[in-house]
Each structure stands twice: as structure tokens, then as C-alpha cells.
Amino acid sequence: MQIAVLLYDRFTALDAVGPYEVLSRLPGAEVVFTAVQAGPVRTETGFLSLVAEASTAEVPAPDVLVVPGGPGQPAASADPELLRWLREVDAGTVWTASVCTGSLLLADAGLLAGRRATSHWLGLDRLPAGGAVPVAERVVTDGRYVTAAGVSAGIDLGLWLAARLAGERTAQAIQLGIEYDPAPLFDAGSPASAPPELVAALRARRAELLGA
Amino acid sequence: MQIAVLLYDRFTALDAVGPYEVLSRLPGAEVVFTAVQAGPVRTETGFLSLVAEASTAEVPAPDVLVVPGGPGQPAASADPELLRWLREVDAGTVWTASVCTGSLLLADAGLLAGRRATSHWLGLDRLPAGGAVPVAERVVTDGRYVTAAGVSAGIDLGLWLAARLAGERTAQAIQLGIEYDPAPLFDAGSPASAPPELVAALRARRAELLGA
Numbered sequence: 001m002q003i004a005v006l007l008y009d010r011f012t013a014l015d016a017v018g019p020y021e022v023l024s025r026l027p028g029a030e031v032v033f034t035a036v037q038a039g040p041v042r043t044e045t046g047f048l049s050l051v052a053e054a055s056t057a058e059v060p061a062p063d064v065l066v067v068p069g070g071p072g073q074p075a076a077s078a079d080p081e082l083l084r085w086l087r088e089v090d091a092g093t094v095w096t097a098s099v100c101t102g103s104l105l106l107a108d109a110g111l112l113a114g115r116r117a118t119s120h121w122l123g124l125d126r127l128p129a130g131g132a133v134p135v136a137e138r139v140v141t142d143g144r145y146v147t148a149a150g151v152s153a154g155i156d157l158g159l160w161l162a163a164r165l166a167g168e169r170t171a172q173a174i175q176l177g178i179e180y181d182p183a184p185l186f187d188a189g190s191p192a193s194a195p196p197e198l199v200a201a202l203r204a205r206r207a208e209l210l211g212a
Numbered sequence: 213m214q215i216a217v218l219l220y221d222r223f224t225a226l227d228a229v230g231p232y233e234v235l236s237r238l239p240g241a242e243v244v245f246t247a248v249q250a251g252p253v254r255t256e257t258g259f260l261s262l263v264a265e266a267s268t269a270e271v272p273a274p275d276v277l278v279v280p281g282g283p284g285q286p287a288a289s290a291d292p293e294l295l296r297w298l299r300e301v302d303a304g305t306v307w308t309a310s311v312c313t314g315s316l317l318l319a320d321a322g323l324l325a326g327r328r329a330t331s332h333w334l335g336l337d338r339l340p341a342g343g344a345v346p347v348a349e350r351v352v353t354d355g356r357y358v359t360a361a362g363v364s365a366g367i368d369l370g371l372w373l374a375a376r377l378a379g380e381r382t383a384q385a386i387q388l389g390i391e392y393d394p395a396p397l398f399d400a401g402s403p404a405s406a407p408p409e410l411v412a413a414l415r416a417r418r419a420e421l422l423g424a
Contacts, residue, residue, distance in 0.1 A: 012233070013229050013232065013233055014229055014230065014232075014233040014390065017225050017226055017229040017260075018226065020225065020226075020259070020260060021224070021225055021226035021363065021364075024257040024259055024260075025257075030259070031257065031259040031260070032259070033259070033260055040252070040263050045236040045237075045243065047232070047236055047242070047243040047244070047245070047265075048229075048232060048236075048243070048245055048262065048263070049262070049263040049265075050260065050261070050262055050263075051252050051260070051261040051262075051263065053259075053261075100391075120391060121391060138393070138395040139395070149391050149393075150389075150390060150391030151233065151389075151390035151391055151392070152233075152367060152390050152391060152392040152393075152394065153391055153393075153395075155226075155364060155394070156394065156395050156396065156397065159396065159397045159398070160397055163397060163398075168398070169407075169410070171397065171398065172398050172400035172406060172407065172410055173400075173410050173413065173414065175396060175397075175398055175400045175401045175406075176400050176401060176402070176403070176406040176410055176411065176414055177362075177363075177414060177421060178226065178362060178363035178364050178401075179312075179332060179333060179361050179362025179363055179364055179365055179401055179402060180363070180364040180394075180396055180401040181350070181361075181364075181365075181396075181401030181402040181405065182364065182367070182368065182392075182394035182396065182401070183350040183351070183365075183368050184368065184371065184387060184392055184393075184394065185368065185371045185372055185375060185383065185387075186371070186375075186380070186383065186384050186387055188384035188385075188387045188388050189387050189388060189390075189391055189392040189393030189394070190388070190391060190393040191388070193393065194384060194387075194388040195381075195384065198381070198384055198385050198388055199388065201385065202385065202388055202389060209389060
């Protein structure tokens with residue numbers, strides 16, 4: 001089973017690495033990090049690069065596709081070659097998945113028309129432009145499309161996919177292996193629970209956080 | 213403020229990327245990924261490489277040090293040059309931190325003698341060999357040393373450090389930015405909650421999971 005994780009300039013690292021850390025532990029899984037051009041791909045902060053081992057042209061038929069979000073998403077959505085690859089590989093996937101504003105990239109490729117989907121909470125209201133129906137939940141499925149909320153939600157997405165691909169017992173073993181027993185220091189991880197002034201402060205920085 | 217994240221062959225990706233994703237968002241933070249030799253460093257699965265932008269020799273005085281774990285930890289602990297660098301930079305840090313079996317590397321460098329520390333639940337009983345006192349908690353602090361449990365606990369560690377370095381409000385804003393409102397599909401992320409047969413199964417695979 002081949003799992004392709006798309007990289008592009010200024011993606012968010014945890015969006016990609018969360019699902020990878022779960023899905024790479026599935027029996028028989030081969031994970032390939034891919035970008036339009038193979039080689040190091042810079043994350044949003046500029047401090048870190050992940051290596052795309054293969055160009056998208058070398059990954060024509062993954063079983064599972066995972067698309068991260070990040071401030072680079074608008075530029076990625078403006079790349080016709082990348083949108084064409086997304087449409088081509090999506091036609092053959094068992095699951096097409098996204099984390100954070102990766103769903104906006106899937107929507108811009110025309111893959112979420114009429115479908116329920118989620119995104120980073122700051123990006124939800126951009127989904128309708130691509131024809132998707134925004135749903136403010138952690139992990140949202142519609143057919144073989146599964147989308148996750150912002151950044152850290154990719155770990156939850158990974159476990160959801162692991163359970164579907166290999167069964168609940170295997171998913172639980174992976175959860176135990178990565179000791180995913182989260183204990184956030186604060187209850188501030190969603191706009192519903194965070195102090196309202198922080199929600200407002202992040203809304204004011206939306207262009208910087210989501211790109212464009 | 214310079215935050216150094218150590219990389220070494222066969223580290224666990226999420227151990228490093230979880231804290232990075234939080235700490236890189238601190239105002240004024242510079243995160244540098246570093247390894248004994250600069251360049252791409254392979255993670256435990258072989259599917260992914262992160263780029264060490266600087267050699268450890270080029271990072272002599274970070275303010276914060278973050279050491280991930282992984283199956284490569286025993287080999288890293290056998291590298292005298294790496295242990296020497298850990299001791300040298302630790303002498304000047306504000307915080308020295310680890311995720312997962314990164315604490316065993318700190319212990320092997322002699323930095324946790326007599327200190328309370330945690331590790332991946334499968335690695336806790338290896339801490340006393342390095343003189344540390346094992347504590348089965350998510351994030352454990354002792355003086356300026358802060359250690360986290362397995363893999364995904366690095367996100368919790370990151371938020372803990374963010375609160376100490378920049379205040380609770382900034383840490384909460386980061387938590388909201390990465391939408392860290394976890395919703396694990398199962399309650400199987402710790403040996404206390406997971407099905408006992410899965411705990412036993414992972415114990416039987418300990419050498420493979422922790423290395424050596």
C-alpha cells in the first residue's frame with residue numbers, strides 16, 4: 001500500500017508529519033513524500049526542510065493521498081501542474097485526505113464539489129469557493145474523502161485512516177506506540193474554548209497564518 | 213532565542229516536529245535543526261529525511277536544546293562526540309528538553325543524574341542506568357530539565373516550554389493556531405488505558421521499537 005504525502009513550498013510541517021508518524025507504522029505501508037520537484041522542501045517557518053524523495057510525476061498511483069496545509073497553500077493552488085496531478089491520482093485512491101488548509105487545495109482541484117469537509121478553523125469559510133460544504137469538526141468524511149482540522153488534527157486523521165485501512169486493533173497498537181494520550185496544558189485549542197480575545201487576534205492575522 | 217533540535221540517524225520524526233511546530237511560533241525564536249554532520253538525516257522508518265541545517269559544531273550555545281528519541285538512540289548514545297556536545301551546550305541552556313527516549317540520550321551524557329525524568333513508557337526502566345529517577349508522567353520537570361513521554365508528548369512539552377519562555381497567553385495563542393484540541397479515536401494511548409494484550413505485544417517488540 002503506497003501512501004503519498006504531498007509537500008510544497010511553505011507547507012506546515014506537523015500537518016504532514018502527524019499522519020506520516022501514524023500511517024508509516026501500518027503493516028505493509030510504503031510512505032512516499034512527493035513534490036512537483038524532488039528534493040528538500042521548505043516549511044512555513046523557513047527553519048526546516050523535509051525531503052521529497054520523489055517528484056509527483058514519479059508517483060502516479062498512490063493508494064492513499066495526504067495533502068497538508070500551510071501558508072503556501074494559495075500558491076500551490078495556483079499551480080496548474082499540481083492541480084492536474086491531484087485530479088489524476090485522486091481518480092485511483094482508496095482515500096484522499098487532507099489536513100488543515102490542505103482541504104482548500106483539494107477543493108481548488110475540484111475534488112470536493114458538493115462534499116462535506118473541514119479545514120483549519122480560520123479557513124472553513126474558504127471551502128465554499130471550491131464547492132465544498134464546511135463542517136467544523138475534527139475529522140470529516142464524505143465518501144472516500146477525509147479532511148481534518150488545523151495542523152495537529154493530522155494525528156487524529158492518521159488514526160482514523162489506520163483503523164479503516166488495518167482495523168481498530170492495529171490503530172490502537174499504533175496509538176500506544178506513539179503514546180498518543182494527549183494532555184494539553186490549556187483548553188485553548190479551538191475557537192470554541194480559547195479566550196475570545198485570542199480568537200480575535202488570530203483572525204486579524206489570518207492572511208499571515210493561511211497565506212494570501 | 214536559539215532553539216536547537218538535535219537530529220541523528222533513525223530518530224522519530226514526530227518527536228522532533230511536535231516541539232518544533234510549537235516553539236518555532238514563539239516571537240523571536242530561531243529554531244536550528246542540527247546533527248553531528250549537517251545534511252539530510254533519515255528518520256526511523258527510512259521513508260523520510262529532515263535536513264539538519266547546521267552541524268553540532270556550528271551550534272555551540274543554544275538557549276533551548278530539544279533531543280528526540282527513536283530506535284537510533286542507542287547508537288547515538290554510543291557516539292562520544294555527540295555526548296560531549298550535549299554536555300557542552302547543556303552547560304549554557306535555559307532549558308534542556310527531551311521527547312521519548314531522548315531522555316536516555318541525556319542520561320547517557322550524564323545530564324540527568326539524580327533527576328526525575330520520563331521517557332517512552334517502554335523506556336522508563338532504562339532511565340536508572342543513567343542515574344535518573346523514572347516518573348511515568350506526560351511532562352516531567354526537574355530544575356531546568358524537562359522530559360516528555362513517547363513521541364506525541366513532544367507537543368505537550370512544546371506548549372509547556374512556550375508558556376515558560378513567553379507566558380501563558382502566547383502559549384495559548386500557539387495552541388489555538390495549531391488547533392491543538394486533540395480527539396483521539398480510541399483511549400489506547402497509554403499502557404494504563406490500552407488493552408492489556410496490546411501492551412504485552414508492544415513489550416515483546418521493545419527492542420525493535422526502541423532500538424538495541
